[in-house]
Amino acid sequence: MEGRLHTGIDVLDRKLDGGLPPGCVVAYTAAPASQSELLLYELTAARGTLYISTERSDQSIRHAVDSSMARVGTPTVRRIDSQNPLEEATRLIGALPEGANLIVDPMDPLERTDREAYVDFLNALKDRMLETRSIAILHCLKADDQPANRSTTEHVADAVFNLQTRVGATELENFLTIPKYRHGGAPTETIKLQLSERVEIDTSRDIA
Template identity: 75%
Template sequence: MAGRLKTGIDVLDRKLDGGLPPGCVVAYTAEPASQSELLLYELTAARGTLYVSTERSKDVIEHSFAATQAQVGSPTVRHIDADDPLEETTRLIGALPDGANLIIDTMDVLERASTDAYVEFLNALKARMVETGSIALLHCLKGRAEPENRTRTEHLADAVFDLRTNVEGTEIENHLSIPKYRVGGGPNETIKLELSERVEIDTSRDIA
């Protein structure tokens, strides 16, 4: 579809009619023990990317990019290590160029801010994505102790990508679903992915 920004992941772009619309904010939920970072890494190959890390250091992220077999670009990596992570992240987003990717890995640190401050941050982030015609992918870890503001992240997001990882006997299965896609016409079925060296469609079993 004209005007869409490709994610760089072929199977996902086909399901999304060519990619994501400019200005789109995606909440990407996944288990901590999954290979969810592979999708983040491959997104960087599509266009210029600001990769904001709230937990892993800049050196660790850059080492991961150098070691991965996935197709990656040359993202600008920044680590948030400040007393006010929302303020620092807002400052970085303010310098985002037009038509870029923004990846925040992970949102958990930011989601622990006060609700009022966090909602203000989310609205400013969305406005910046629209202003620059960029797309944002917010990496949200699932688990027993999810931050209270996770519901705000999923509510504001234009789309929710949910990665589920199951161990069945000797097989590890990864299913990506898009339960929310308010920008129109999301896929109705899950996508089985092979997450090993890179993001690929799982051809060993039928698509769910």
């Protein structure tokens, strides 16, 4: 579809009619013990990317991206101090250039801050994405003790990508669903992915 920005991941671009609209904010939910980061790394191939890490060091992120077997870019990586995560993230996002990607990995430390301050942060983030015609991917880890503001993230986000990993007796399966997509035309079917060296559709067998 005209005007959309390619994600750089073929399977997603096909399912989303060419990509995501400029200004789109995506909450990407996945288990910590999954290959969810592979999708984040591939997103960096499409355009200039600011990769904000809230846990791993910037050197660790750069090494992971550089070591990936998939097609990736050369993101600008910044690790923020957990003492003032909203303030630091706001400062970095304020310098985001036109038509860029923003990745926050993971969102958990930001989601554990004061709710009112967090809502203000999300609204400012959305405004900045619209101003710069950029795309934000917020990596939200699933856990039994998920942050109190997780539901706020999913509500404010324009789209929710949900990665589910199933461990079977002989294989590991990954399924991507898009339960929320404000821009219309969201795929209604579950997408079975193969997450090994890169993000690909798993055609080994039909989805049950």
